[in-house]
Amino acid sequence: MLYSYKYPRPALSVDCVVFGLDDKETLKILLIQRRNSPFKDKWALPGGFMRMDKDESLEDAARRELHEEAGVENIFLEQLYTFGSKNRDPREWVASVAYYALVNLSEHSLRAATDASEAQWFSTTDLPDLAFDHQEIVDKAIERLRNKVRYQPIGFELLPKKFTFSQLQKLYESILGQKLDKRNFLRKFRSMDLLVDLNEVQGEVHHRPAKLYSFNEKKYEKLKEKGFNFEI
Amino acid sequence: MLYSYKYPRPALSVDCVVFGLDDKETLKILLIQRRNSPFKDKWALPGGFMRMDKDESLEDAARRELHEEAGVENIFLEQLYTFGSKNRDPREWVASVAYYALVNLSEHSLRAATDASEAQWFSTTDLPDLAFDHQEIVDKAIERLRNKVRYQPIGFELLPKKFTFSQLQKLYESILGQKLDKRNFLRKFRSMDLLVDLNEVQGEVHHRPAKLYSFNEKKYEKLKEKGFNFEI
Structure with missing residues (x-):
């Protein structure tokens, strides 16, 4: 079965920048090691495609992906920015709505699941090479967090x-x-x-x-x- | 010609909340009266569908729509928020990336064009009934502007x-x-x-x-x- 439209449409995905503090109060980000290409074995933000067939909203999709890929639930989540330029993904045009999440690590643990082979926390000052334009998304999230902690x-x-x-x-x-x-x-x-x-x-x-x-x-x-x- | 995909995709549009100040320093928003259904004759935010066939980014699309529908160019424009829930548009699922713009009215004039019958400035405290979920988008834009003028x-x-x-x-x-x-x-x-x-x-x-x-x-x-x- 195929879904057909009069005009071309980008695929719509969500990506999540999950922040946590370790026991030395170092700011960390949750990354997932990709099991499939493109960018196989590279680290990436947890995320995936929005499921229209499940009638889910963008935030629903972000929460579902966080649950599926990292096992985190009931956390602070806010929309960050939408990245929509043509060449973000080598396969096809994918517009991604990015979210950022704040996790209290003393109350949440995490696990890797589904199409991610491993989930791991990395210090924001020592991140590995990221897949896609995920470094740009991380930079935007850090900028937002820096601005926002000052007035909220x-x-x-x-x-x-x-x-x-x-x-x-x-x-x-x-x-x-x-x-x-x-x-x-x-x-x-x-x-x-x-x-x-x-x-x-x-x-x-x-x-x-x-x-x-x-x-x-x-x-x-x-x-x-x-x-x-x-x-x- | 039709464009076919394995999974359903929402259409992707942009909508713009354009702020201006009149000569009494009243905060106003630019609205366009719709010529076509749905919401024919209702007031709405300037906006339209992103043109993948033109290889345009989301911001390109927002600037093009502002130029086509209101004749404004070279203005401050920033992404606001993406609205993606299922029933925003009675025709089909449309995810919309909203932008907000700030216009210096002493240096920019405006005109109505394309599928909009009329463009007009309305005071933010006295808006007409808006089409779609555009009141929600306006509320979000005012909230962002209020927060942001304090620290930028x-x-x-x-x-x-x-x-x-x-x-x-x-x-x-x-x-x-x-x-x-x-x-x-x-x-x-x-x-x-x-x-x-x-x-x-x-x-x-x-x-x-x-x-x-x-x-x-x-x-x-x-x-x-x-x-x-x-x-x-």
Whole structure:
């Protein structure tokens, strides 16, 4: 059975840039090693074709691919950008709607599946050669993440529910790619008053245990309705 | 001649949300009255199908449609979001890549053309019923513009090259949909030092003529390279 149209149409796919933080607060991206050509054995973003026959939306397709290829579910996912130029794929014209996802690695594990032979986390500063135009998609995702953490508290999606102030600062440093002045950073968070002091300290560390905090999501939502701007 | 594929494919279109400011600094959007069904006679965003046969990229398609339907060229254009759910168009499944554009109305005029019967500017606070899911696209574009003017100096795209400080403030108020404290707003722009005092005043006004400024684009680009953050 073939599907025929009066005008040519590109195939429509989704690709996902999944960010995670390792236990040293290094920003990582999830890559899949391709089992088939083109770009056989190269590393690529998890993704695949949108299934019109399943009536799925673009976001449905992105979530399905993440589940099938890496076993991750129920994560923060947002549309990033659509890449549609002619020569992205050597086989045929494929327009790809890219998404980016933020995963809390302390609560999600991953596995490789379907047409991917292996899934692995790579530091954003030390990525292998990527298939297709996936490096361009990764660059766009990092740029978006850098802009967005400054005015939306999405960074907390990458942290465990309970975190130390030092972890929070390292998260921002890892995303922004630069060292931050601790006093200044602390002052900004103090003035927004969005961290809850849990009256707990971290366990099983070799240094003096640091205090644990959580992000006050409810308070943030209320403030936002009144026109409050999160700003780091 | 028909184009046949093994799996069904949605048609791929582009739609453009074109913003302009009128002489009272009211934020407006360019709409086109549809000449054909579906939604005949309804107002819609300028847009149309991507032409694979012309080898055009998505941005090429957006610029071509803006030129054909409204006669605007050489304007600020950025991709907004891709809308791909099944029932957007009553005829068939159409995924649409939306763009938003910023036009300086003192330097661009517009005309209606091709399959649109009329082009007209509407205030964002008083839009007619829109065809398809175009109201959703407009809402997304306004949200993006509101977020982005706070951390990128894109608002200047909407102003004439020479503008008064009052025009600049009204521009921000029109985009953000709220009154701003003049002293605070002035202080923020003064501290960034990105406005050039042209040592000129505006002509032909009934009140006391105000000083004219321009945006120091070159200085901004240099500062940005050094990690400077524009912030309003």
